[in-house]
Amino acid sequence: MGDSIKVILASGSPRRRQLLGAAKIAFDVIESGMPEQHIAGEPARDYAIRMARDKARAVSSRFPDAIVIGADTIVVCENQILEKPADDDDARRMLGTLSARTHTVITAFALARGGEILESSPVESRVTFRKLADAEINDYIATGEPFDKAGAYGIQGVGGGFIAHVEGSRDNVMGLPTERVVAALARFGVKRV
Numbered sequence: 001m002g003d004s005i006k007v008i009l010a011s012g013s014p015r016r017r018q019l020l021g022a023a024k025i026a027f028d029v030i031e032s033g034m035p036e037q038h039i040a041g042e043p044a045r046d047y048a049i050r051m052a053r054d055k056a057r058a059v060s061s062r063f064p065d066a067i068v069i070g071a072d073t074i075v076v077c078e079n080q081i082l083e084k085p086a087d088d089d090d091a092r093r094m095l096g097t098l099s100a101r102t103h104t105v106i107t108a109f110a111l112a113r114g115g116e117i118l119e120s121s122p123v124e125s126r127v128t129f130r131k132l133a134d135a136e137i138n139d140y141i142a143t144g145e146p147f148d149k150a151g152a153y154g155i156q157g158v159g160g161g162f163i164a165h166v167e168g169s170r171d172n173v174m175g176l177p178t179e180r181v182v183a184a185l186a187r188f189g190v191k192r193v
Contacts, residue, residue, distance in 0.1 A: 010059040024192035048108035060112035075151030077103035123177035125168030
């Protein structure tokens with residue numbers, strides 16, 4: 001590898017790994033282990049950026065020579081933050097809230113080196129769901145797909161069939177605003193492979 005810069009993705013998300021790999025960035029994966037806890041009254045954008053920064057810093061302090069990417073995705077609908085569902089009923093509630101409505105997906109990313117944030121930014125996309133029947137929601141929950149995803153759906157999976165319209169980056173909805181992240185990495189000397 002010579003003098004190339006090591007990049008670490010501080011996320012266990014298979015979708016983030018897929019997006020970063022497709023962007024031709026060489027990277028290792030080291031999960032941050034940071035608990036995702038919303039502070040009462042904290043705006044969604046602030047929450048997403050705080051978590052992305054905390055994840056990046058946590059791994060960066062252990063690997064100070066690498067550039068570490070932290071990311072966090074938040075779904076907001078009707079002034080509610082919809083995180084990963086706790087159980088079937090929670091997933092059902094979230095999907096019912098999203099049905100026939102437009103919601104905002106905020107994915108914040110942060111780059112860190114040596115425990116310090118180099119750059120961070122929240123990126124927003126707006127997603128409109130078609131009207132969902134109760135039976136569709138129940139069938140979807142039975143697939144198990146909703147449970148590791150903010151808002152209880154994945155655009156890249158079966159849940160993509162619920163979407164009528166996306167305004168903004170589809171990658172962002174999947175969990176990483178790839179174009180923005182690659183541009184930020186380039187500013188710090190990271191080249192595509």
